[in-house]
């Protein structure tokens with residue numbers, strides 16, 4: 001794999017495969033992917049907002065020419081991976097059944113971000129920043145036109161693209177996209193390359209298993225959901241972070257410690273310098289919810305308050 005710069009825009013990562021980067025890949029700044037075999041084109045994830053989706057669309061149109069874009073895959077239901085679908089309405093749009101259903105019950109309408117969070121909260125500051133930073137002028141939801149469970153294939157020219165459901169892990173309905181002839185996997189948010197992953201749904205054991213699915217495909221090139229292009233070593237790092245997080249949290253549960261203590265005592269060791277370390281709180285809460293289902297857990301807003309308060313510090 002030739003060196004691929006992590007700069008905004010479309011970069012070829014292998015023959016017929018491109019990654020669209022939105023550095024620095026922080027909250028909501030996600031990657032997309034493009035695959036072209038013969039004269040057929042597939043897009044992986046459509047960006048977070050109207051402007052970014054439009055920029056991506058213009059770049060893909062330059063690759064696809066007059067052939068059009070036959071297929072879009074949304075890897076999961078986080079808005080930064082499908083809110084841009086309105087710029088790809090002329091394509092068929094595929095997602096897992098679980099992801100498509102998540103999109104229809106999205107907790108926050110991006111046009112109403114300024115109303116999110118109680119006064120003075122970190123969640124409110126974060127939501128207002130997002131409302132300013134992202135462009136939702138004229139936004140409307142465009143949902144997948146086809147869903148699948150387990151796995152599906154998309155014929156592209158004389159080749160094939162494989163889509164595997166690996167959730168529930170990061171979210172309820174995660175999928176990854178494999179291009180066998182190019183040795184490329186687009187992971188969605190199974191990989192936040194060189195940043196702390198976050199477990200919204202879990203179980204974490206399934207997130208670890210999803211890393212194993214990616215590794216089992218033995219790709220040359222891994223395009224993460226956020227961050228620069230990776231090799232399998234990047235997936236192994238995330239896997240080892242998640243194993244460490246899970247083992248620590250299970251020890252804390254065993255000892256009867258509350259989740260806050262598990263969070264304050266978690267040492268990510270060599271991953272200490274990854275940005276967004278406080279996402280560990282949300283991930284630890286997900287492990288508590290799975291293993292201690294009778295304990296009342298915090299709401300999403302309460303959990304995010306700690307994640308964001310510490311993220312800013």
Ligand SMILES: [Zn+2]
Pocket residue numbers: 028030078080081189225226
């Ligand atoms: Zn994302």
